[in-house]
Each structure stands twice: as structure tokens, then as C-alpha cells.
Amino acid sequence: MHYINLRDLEVSRIGLGAMGMSHGYTGSGTDDAESIRTVHRALELGVTLIDTAEIYGPYTNEELLGQALKGRRDQVVLATKFGLVSHSGEGAWNLDSTPANIRAAVEGSLKRLGTDHIDLYYQHRVDKNTPIEETAGAVAELIQEGKVRAFGLSEAGPDTIRRAHAVQPVTAVQSEYSLFTRGIEERVLPVLRELNIGLVPFSPLGRGVLTGTVRSTDAFAEDDFRRGNPRFTGENFQRNLALADEVKGLADEVGATPAQVALAWLLAQGDFIAPIPGTKRVSRVEENTAADAVTLTAEQLARLSSLPPAAGDTHTEAQARMLER
Template identity: 80%
Template sequence: MKYIKLGDLQVSRIGLGAMGMSHGLTGAGSDDAESVRTIHRAVDLGVTLIDTAEIYGPYINEDLVGRALKGRRDQVVLATKFGMIDHGGSGAWNLNSGPANIRTSVEGSLERLGTDHIDLCYQHRVDPNTPIEETAGAVAELIAEGKVRHFGLSEAGPDTIRRAHAVHPVTAVQSEYSLWTRGIEDRVLPVLRELGIGLVPFAPLGHGFLTGTVRSESDFEEGDFRRGNPRFTGENFRRNLALADEVQAIAAEVGATPAQVAIAWLLAQGDDLAPIPGTKRVTRVEENTAADGLRLGAEVLVKLSGLPPAAGDTHTGAGLSMLER
């Protein structure tokens, strides 16, 4: 495994997103033992960046990650997120990045993760009711206390990134970025590179679509967020199958899997980004991390970059309203 810098934080070039082990996807929470084995195998393969959040569950994903990392905490860069649970009363899925709420969130995350510090702590979504300067200042206080090491933002836009960075250096911005979600390239990515901030692309496999294994809307169980998601329903689904098939055809040409091609394309976009493909299976984490050794030729990269964008929005209306990218 090769390593890169997100700002001044060294991480493996490929990380692991833990969300789907407990939350939001078909099969989540069905086999915690396999999820723990997956985290262990990722660390054995040199993966250091492990990503979770208090909202995943809520809470149960942090519990799982904490159990899995017991005795191995010093081998990883542990990332979690605050801001999508209002601990003052309105609860989960209500934005609150006020200083008191951040402190409550971080204290809870530390306990569940079984650690005395969070390596990379993200604001999960920008809170329109709290100036970003207050949020950045609150995280800066936690950094001064040693409870947090690095400050991150998720799905933030250029202005928010600049304002936060002026209060305390932002180490990384997490945003959806893949072959079929490339909206950050024009507005966000140039700002990150100007300021020396790293990028952590989540959903680098298009929430599984780019692997070629999703073939029917009936693949998603009740509770899977992809049920009803614009990209995974109706005519958009059928159009996006054609895109997945094109990735699969290119993968066959280069002797790799579609997932490896999708990740390798991302890695070719710069040495300042670390995608976090999510999985709950050992075989998939082995497949995904092997993309670190895949070198795509210039013609293949041009062909992949020229694929049409996915049909449909990445979220429903409520989810889209929380995005600044």
C-alpha cells in the first residue's frame, strides 16, 4: 500500500468506509463478525484510514469500529463526523454544528470508539444556522485539548471551505466523487489544491453501481437508501446500467475488476486524495485495495473520463438541500 498526505496527515492511498457495515445499505448489521474481520484484513493490507460517523446507526457503527480496533488503534487514522444529530432535543437527521453540540458529539464518539482522540473529525454537513467560524473555533478548542487531531469538512462548498480554513486549517474535505459523480471538479477541487487541503472521495464505486453487481431495483432491501434514490430507480436506473456495462468492458480489456478500474481512475486524478470504498466483506476489501497496484494507460484514462455522467441526482430533495458542492 502506498501512502499520501491529506494536508499534513499521512494516510493510506485507499481507505475503508465502514458505514455499510451497520447502516443504510442492504445487509447492514447482518454479520458484525465478518465486518470486524474486514476491518482487520484492511489494516493487515496496509489500510490506515478508517471512516465512520455518529449518525451511522445512529451510533452502532462507531461501536463496531471501536470493537474492531481494540488493540490496533495505533495502526490507523480514525475518522468520524459530527453535526447530523442534534443532541439538544430534535435528535438524528437534524443539523446542529453549534459548539456545545460538537463537544457532546465528540465526547460520545470517543467513548464508543474506545479512544482518547479522533485523528480526523469532520463536520458531516454544513449547518446553515451556525456560522462556520463558530464550528471551526469549537473544533480548534478540541484540538488544543488533544481530543481531536485534525479538522475536516464534508460536502462543503468553496466559500465555506475558505472561511473555515481561515479560522483553523482544514486537513481534508470529504465529498462524493467517482466516475459518475464529478461535480466537485469545477468548483471545489481547485480550492482544495489552492489551499493544500486533501480530498477524501466517498462512494468511489457509485454506491456499488460501478461494480457491475447491481442489476435490478429489487436488489435493495427495505431500509436501503438506494430504494427511491433517483439514480437507482426507473429510467435513470436503466440508463446507468449502460454506464456500468461500459466500465465493465474496460475492466475486461485491462484484466481487472470494474471496482478496481473505478478506484484506479480516481487515484490517477492526483496524489492528494484518498478514496474510501465501503464494504463489509473481506473479499471485497482485498479486491478494492488491490487497485493500488493497477496502472491505467493514458488511452484508458481518457476513455473513462469521457464516459457520460450518471442519470439522476445523487440524493432526494432533502439530501440535496444539505449539499454545498
């Protein structure tokens, strides 16, 4: 495994997204023992960046990682997120990045994760009712107190990134970025390069489609969030399967899996990028981390880059209102 710097935070080139172990996908929360084995196998393979959030569950994913990392905390750059749970009474899925809410959130996350500090603390979504300067200032205080090491933003646009960075240097921005979703390239990536901010792409495998293993939505559970996602419905889904087939064709040439090629393309976009493919299975974490050893030629990278973006919006209308890009 190679390592890079997200600003001044050294992380494995490929991380692990833990959300699906507890939340959002078919089978989430049904096999915690396998999820814990997956975390342990990731650590054995040199993965150091592990990502969660208080909203995943809510809370159960942080609790799971707290179990998995007992006795192993010093091996991990642990990232979690605040701002999608309002602790003042409104509860989950309510934006709240006020300083008081951040204070409540961090104490809960520390307890569930079984740690005295969070390495990378992200604002999960921009709260338009709270000036980003106030949010950044609150996290800066937590950094001074030793409860947080670094500040991050998730799905933030250029103006928000600049304003936050002026108060407390932003270590990383997390956004959806993959061969399927490239909307941040024009506006966000130049700002990250300019300000020396790392990028942590989530859903780097197109929520499973780029692995080549998702060919139908019939097996999705009722609570699988992909059921209502525009990219998984009707003609959009069929077009996206055709794009995945293009990736598989190139993967066959390279002697790698489609997932490894999709990750290798992402890694080639800059040495400040550390994707966090999510999985709850040991076999998948072994496959994903091996992408670090896949080298694509300039011609192969160009072929992949020339593929059209995925058909359909990446979020539902309600979810999209929380995004800045």
C-alpha cells in the first residue's frame, strides 16, 4: 500500500468506507462479525483511512467501528462526520452545524468510537442556516482541545471551501467522484489543488455498478437507498450497465477487475486523492486495496476519461438540495 498526504495528514492511498456495514445497502447490519473481520483485514493490508458518520444507523456504524478498533486505534486515521443529526430535539436528517450541536455531536462520536480524539472531522453537509465561519471556528476549538486533529468538509462548493479554510485550514473535502460522477472536476478540484486540500472520493465504484456485479435491482432490499435512486431506474440503469461493460472490457485487457480499474483511474487523477470504497466483505476489501498496484497507460486512462457520465442524477431531489458543487 502506498501512502499520501491529505494536507498534513498521512493516509493510505485507498481507504475504507464503513457506511454499508450498518446503513443504506441490502444486508447492512446483518453480519457485524464479517464487518469486523473486514476492518481487521483492511488494517492487515495497510489501509489506515477508515470513514464513518454519526448519521449512519444513526449511531450504529460508529459503535461497530468502536468494537472493531479496540486495541487497534493507533493503526487508523479515523474519520467521522457531524451535521446531519440535530441534537437539540429535531433528530436525524436535520441539518445543524451550529457550534452547540457540534459540541454535542463530538462527545457522542468519541464515546461510540471508543477514542479520545477524531483524526478527521467532517461537516457532513453544508448548513445554509449557519455561517461556515462559525462551524469552522467550532471545529478549530476542538482541534485546540485535542479532541480533533483535522477539519474536513463534505460535498461543499468552492466558496464554502474558501471561507472555511480562511478560519481553519481544511485538510480534506469528501465528495462523490468516480468514472460515473465527475461534476467536481471543473469547479472544486482546481480549488483543492490551489489550497493544498486533499480529496476523499466516496462511492468511487458507482454504488456497485462499476464492479460489474450489479446487473439487476431485483435483489435490493426495500430499505436499500438505491431503490429510489435515479441511476438505478428504467433506461438510466440500462445505459449505466452499458458503461460498466466498457470498463469491464478494458479491465479484461489489463488483467484486473472492473473495480480495480475504476479505482486505478481515480488514483491517476492526482496524488492528493484517497478514495474510500465501501464494503462489508473481506473479499471485496482485498480486491479494492489491490487496485493500488494496477497501472494504466495514458491511452487506457484517456479511453476511460472519454466515457460519458452516468445517466440520471446521482441523488434524489431532496438529497440534491443538500449538495454544493
